[in-house]
Amino acid sequence: MSKTFLLEPEIIAATENVMPDLNSDLIKAKNFLKQQSAATGDSLYDHLVDMVQKILTHKPPDVVDNFEQFSWEVKEEKLRPNFDLLNDVYLTPPQLELMRTMDDMFKLVASKSQKMEEVGEEEQELDLEEESTKPRISDVIDHNYYFRQCGYGLPESECYALYIALNMLTIKEPVATVRFFGKIFGTNADYYVAETDLTIEELDRRIREFDMKDMPGEGEGEGQPEEPDNEPEERKEILGEGEEREPKTKELVPPKLPPLPVSTWTPEPPIPVERPGQGVNKKVYWVCTSLGSPWVCLPDITPQHVRVARLTVRVMTGDLDAEIQSFPPFEGTERHYLRAQIARIAAATSISPQGFFTFGSGEEEEDIDMEEAGDMNFNLNPFYQGHTIKDLVDPSLGYWVHHGRHILPQGRTIWWNPRADMMDEGEEEEEENLPLVEPETGPALFSAVAGDATVAGAPAWSAHVSTTLTSSRALALLRSKLWPGAVAYANDGKRSECMYVGWGLKTQMPNFSPLQLPRPQTEYIIGPEVMEMADPTFADEEAYRIAHLPPPPPQEMPGEGEGFPEEEEEEED
């Protein structure tokens, strides 16, 4: 310290000057401020210089009120490591990876559209054929515009990338139509969900694959009833061992045990899975967690998946292979669960104004055949003219209909009769014994939204007008309370669409309660052997003994007198 003091020329000058002087006082004060702190080697003087410099260059408002914070920041900056020392290491921006996948996507779509243009120029006459094979993509950008008018929708930045991503899906995968279903939030990543119809060739291929799989599947079905037969055998073996041991340990004759209980529970016959392109598996869903990454096809689901999904609540994690822990156990990973939730949402919240869709393609004869088949097809109604906004937002909701097939409690859209097989085999025997199974029915396709079950006493859908100021631009919006995040809009013309953005959770009133474990079955038939009763007390035994005393023996037979005490002992044991 003293060294620096001496070395500086001002200080030397100060020592020469003996008289009190403003300059020397200043220099003394400055010296004090320049004292280095032992811990950091920093001096207050430097810090103040930095502070003043920063305040004057940055000119933040009201520094005096936040001076402490400001001073902290200045200090912090000083401690920041200087990366230039590390031989010019270039730190890539974190966005790079995402941008690469996006770039690939844009290139793919651009090359495809260029090809299409070239082809289009050459073969304009053959355009008709071309169109039939060209996949149809619902215009997300257009629909999103209308959704945003109603107060819903995706941000612009996402919407455009999404549209390109849907284009990519049609290029890469064999799909005939693509529609944006919605977005499902997850704890780590969100899923974008696209709803598609497969091309006819791909659908045929999948159905063939499904049929192939179904053959061994039936074998399994037969195998299952055999299992209960095996179990009792094992039990018998165990029982047998037990019997062997008993005589060794106890010399008494083993008490006569009631027969061991046999479980009367039989697994329900497996409900057949609906084939691809039918019922809950009518549409094929593709998901991706970031736009630009490849779309992943979600597997078809079984009725069991839907049934279990109904009994559980869970949020998605964003990982398709995540394990599902639930009771009853869920067979499959998150991709099955996600698919099941999507099926439930699609069934409950696909709505459109009345007449928007129609059965068949407008040709009456075709319709009847389809209805007989049980799985009705519907198409856009070319004669749909639209309803007025006033009708569409009417609180009775009579002008909106479901176009999603209702999923029955069985987990299928078309009811499957579990007795069907038996009825064929032996109608005469079974009909009397087995109670008739009532077919499960749900609301038919195109039934009015007004008929939906209420949520806590209020209708399941609430209708809104998008604007009150300009009625000419008004749109009708329906918001689901059962599936928060599900919305549908319609204008007075020919536009309508529905979308779901949310957590994939259904409103449950009052709250979710997990499925209770079934009551245990009674193991033994209740009888004197298995009933619990109080042990006799000494008094009871004594009373019993006295009551059962043999009549006093005649005095003439002395030889038998010895036998009594022995018997008494035995009884007391």
Added chain:
Amino acid sequence: MNVHKLWEYREYVKVNGIMLTNELISLLQTSLTMLQVENHFTHMQYWGQIYGVDRDYHIAVGINRDAINERKYFYTTDFKFWGLLPKAKKKYKFLSLIANTPFRGDISEKIKVLDEALDQGDPERCKNMKEEKRLAATISNICEEAEVCARGQLVKQPDGVVVVSPNFYGLTGPEAKLLKSYLHIRPAQHKWNTNILTRADYNLSMDFLDSIDMDIPNGCWNLTLENVGTVAYLKSLYWPGMMYFHKVRTPDAGFLYVGNGRKNLDVPFLI
């Protein structure tokens, strides 16, 4: 969300697909600016929306001087009249959690709430509650549990007054990924030194609130960075419909709640 920045912030809204419409923003800005002038608020924020069967409630917050103790909540159904919400009573805060019926959209409506935990004959079992009280209680519940701010957004001045920091430049990228950087806007419930002891770079003027990483259960907050890592989103599983966004390295941040005002008590099953 700051009323005067709604046009910018609308792109960041991300609750169950909600998007603020042009009409809503215009209406809010005109009516809330007037409300701000009438009450001499330094900050005016749009808080969110609570769905009702007949009409929806829109809620706004005015901040005068103290950003924690002097928050005033207003509600409206038509954007013409903004009513001051009464202070929530503890009793109603509890009742609003167990009320099952949806809001009607009429503040004078009375509902009956059944407390099933009590015995059949208990006179306290069935209680009346006015919708205005319920609204106030619900909002106060949400604020207490879900209203958050980034660390440094609110600072405590030496005189004990908490103000919205004018020199908040935003969290840095690594900071924004930590739950610890987000604090509850409520009078601190933990001990005053809890936060200070758990972080190395503590700052008495910032760390006087509870951080949300202490909330139970672990995982009830969902923090994601989106728009290629430039916007941090916070969502609460307890209050579906709540969101908080913060643009990294900018002072832009906002809270919004749009929902039916029901707390999701199924959270332990969800995660």
